[in-house]
Amino acid sequence: GAGVSQTPSNKVTEKGKYVELRCDPISGHTALYWYRQSLGQGPEFLIYFQGTGAADDSGLPNDRFFAVRPEGSVSTLKIQRTERGDSAVYLCASSLKGASSYGYTFGSGTRLTVV
Amino acid sequence: AQSVTQLGSHVSVSEGALVLLRCNYSSSVPPYLFWYVQYPNQGLQLLLKYTTGATLVKGINGFEAEFKKSETSFHLTKPSAHMSDAAEYFCAVSDRVETSGSRLTFGEGTQLTVNP
Numbered sequence: 001g002a003g004v005s006q007t008p009s010n011k012v013t014e015k016g017k018y019v020e021l022r023c024d025p026i027s028g029h030t031a032l033y034w035y036r037q038s039l040g041q042g043p044e045f046l047i048y049f050q051g052t053g054a055a056d057d058s059g060l061p062n063d064r065f066f067a068v069r070p071e072g073s074v075s076t077l078k079i080q081r082t083e084r085g086d087s088a089v090y091l092c093a094s095s096l097k098g099a100s101s102y103g104y105t106f107g108s109g110t111r112l113t114v115v
Numbered sequence: 116a117q118s119v120t121q122l123g124s125h126v127s128v129s130e131g132a133l134v135l136l137r138c139n140y141s142s143s144v145p146p147y148l149f150w151y152v153q154y155p156n157q158g159l160q161l162l163l164k165y166t167t168g169a170t171l172v173k174g175i176n177g178f179e180a181e182f183k184k185s186e187t188s189f190h191l192t193k194p195s196a197h198m199s200d201a202a203e204y205f206c207a208v209s210d211r212v213e214t215s216g217s218r219l220t221f222g223e224g225t226q227l228t229v230n231p
Contacts, residue, residue, distance in 0.1 A: 040223070045220070106159040
């Protein structure tokens, strides 16, 4: 596609529920990143995929968070047993090769609210 | 570990005035440097980046930034503010890595208000 697409744009869920957030990167971009942006703060790195594999998942806050990219294109961020502290905007970005000198294209994000 | 400090969480200027948004970084080696802009309910848009070469970098919408190694700074400027510049601005750094992915480390952002 022309840009990075994230769905849904907004998600409200109850504490303890499971949620999935989807990211559709730019066609041909092999690198895909997930970031989390809490209110009033800058985005924080969660996980990076190169192709189908998670090359760096050191930013995932705990084992309730998991992400997949089975065919090297669309990625899904999965959050189990959601907590109110998970409320944030989840941003996805893709890059042609992953090298930071290329820069990244960000999606508009999914605003997750846990009530 | 890398870190980014943006001085001033809120900056207010008059339309037509100089815009100066400050960014200092901490890194063991000079990193790649970026400025992103975020409009309400939108994703981050790259304004400009410094990777190598000329230390004065020009970006979109009339913005520019200068990498000063001695000051570990990468301040963003625009000679004349426009109402449409009102947004949140983020400074970010990453490792100088070309062959594998490298995460961005962001500052906390500066909200720019432009007054008529």
